[in-house]
Amino acid sequence: MVTIRLPKPSLFLLARVSGFIVAILVLTWALHFKTSFVPYAPSQEDLIYAVLHPLLMVIGFILISGEAILVHRWLPGSRNLKKSVHLCLQGVALASGIFGIWTKFHSNDGIVGNFYSLHSWMGLLCISLFGTQWLVGFLSFWHRGEARTTRVQVLPWHIFLGLYTYGLAVATAETGLLEKLTFLQTIGNVPRRSTESTVVNGLGLGLALLSGIVILTAISPKYHPSKSKESDIQTSNGYHLS
Template sequence: MENYKQFLVILSSAGVVGLIAIIFAIRWVLYYQGGLAWDGKAAEFNWHPLLHISGFIFLQGVAIIVYRLPWTWKYNKLIMKFVHATLNLVAFIFAVVATVAVFDFHNDANIPNMYSLHSWVGLAAVILYGLQLVLGVGLYLMPFTPVSWRAAFMPIHTYSGLFLFGSVIAAALMGITEKLIFSLKTNPAYKDLPPQAIFVNILGLLLVIFGALILWIATRQSWKRPSEQFLHSLHSDRGSEVGSKVGPSLSQLSDGVEGEEAFGEVRRRNNKFEDQVN
């Protein structure tokens, strides 16, 4: 992998920021918002931001970059597809439960549903995410799907995944701001910036930073998983004539500056191996 140390720094930063955001969300709902329950009351609503942040944002972010973890490159691409799909499925389940919690709370408290921009963007993201998951499984995990369909849909699948990830973070920012406005009307008001407001504003910044780091990792072409043909040639033809044409071994590719330069050269000399289907 090119710039391997930089990758590790950004990946570690994303993990730390994401976990801190989840801790902040737990602290917010337990300390400031009265805890968790499933009784149609305010404590049930608290599942909404917690599951949204921990599942729909954090797990989705992990699913987006799972292919780019170099220590997973030794595994077959099909295995990583299942890992990617499983993470997205769990994230979707979290999102559905979070959505049910907020509708249940609104109905019990006679609060109108679907009147805010947050609700519009959020529900649209959940529905489109489910559609993305179904299409992804159908196209990339079903063996009978034509290869041409997979190749044609891949740019759309990649773009829509990143777009939905950004939309989910935007919905979360709108939601936590809306919740603060409703929770902090007087004594103290949100505009007076009480401790809860500062705390949740920092949570929002953490979500933005996490999203930015995930998107940076996901959009670096040099950190993309090599094609299956290329990886197979490194494993099976090391030291052979084909291996000498393709380039250095995996151990060389991950060994310092020389490995980075060699890997860059390999990518330039082996674009024909790029896997556009998977």
């Protein structure tokens, strides 16, 4: 059996490019087509909060948490430095996610009025898991009195839940895009064939591509540039295709 592996720098480049495209698309949608958020925003203040919601959840929550996942793969330095940067980035992502959800609850509909769809339920589940994950990670890997054996036992679950929550965040964003676009097309604000529909669909595809690249990079073997190319050519009998 032949295994084909992309060099790790190529994966990092793909992750950064896809993340940049996602950021441009969500900024274009939220700022250029902001009139689409007017039905949810009877006042200027409500409009600002409505526009902030996709920006915070996509750029602040998904993109930054994805970058935090990759820190251990690209950042040089000690393990403590990598863990510090990872924890800080995840903290920024958590704060962005909490504030992003609050912007929806800030509207005149209130909390109950916004807690009706699959998107809202998945969002609350995702931010709850993310917050719990961040707290457990802090206690497990930064509490100096914690036994090493306990940290080793928790690590696989920490990695699994981190990747699961990241995938859940992307899935939640996809349901939000679908819900928003369907609503706008139903009330006639956005035609099915329009520039805005193309931008929103492109944003959904970009998020799906980004999540796949980030997860693949996180679980793939570490890249060692000092190794010769010959050592990277093996098959199931001792060789694989680089």
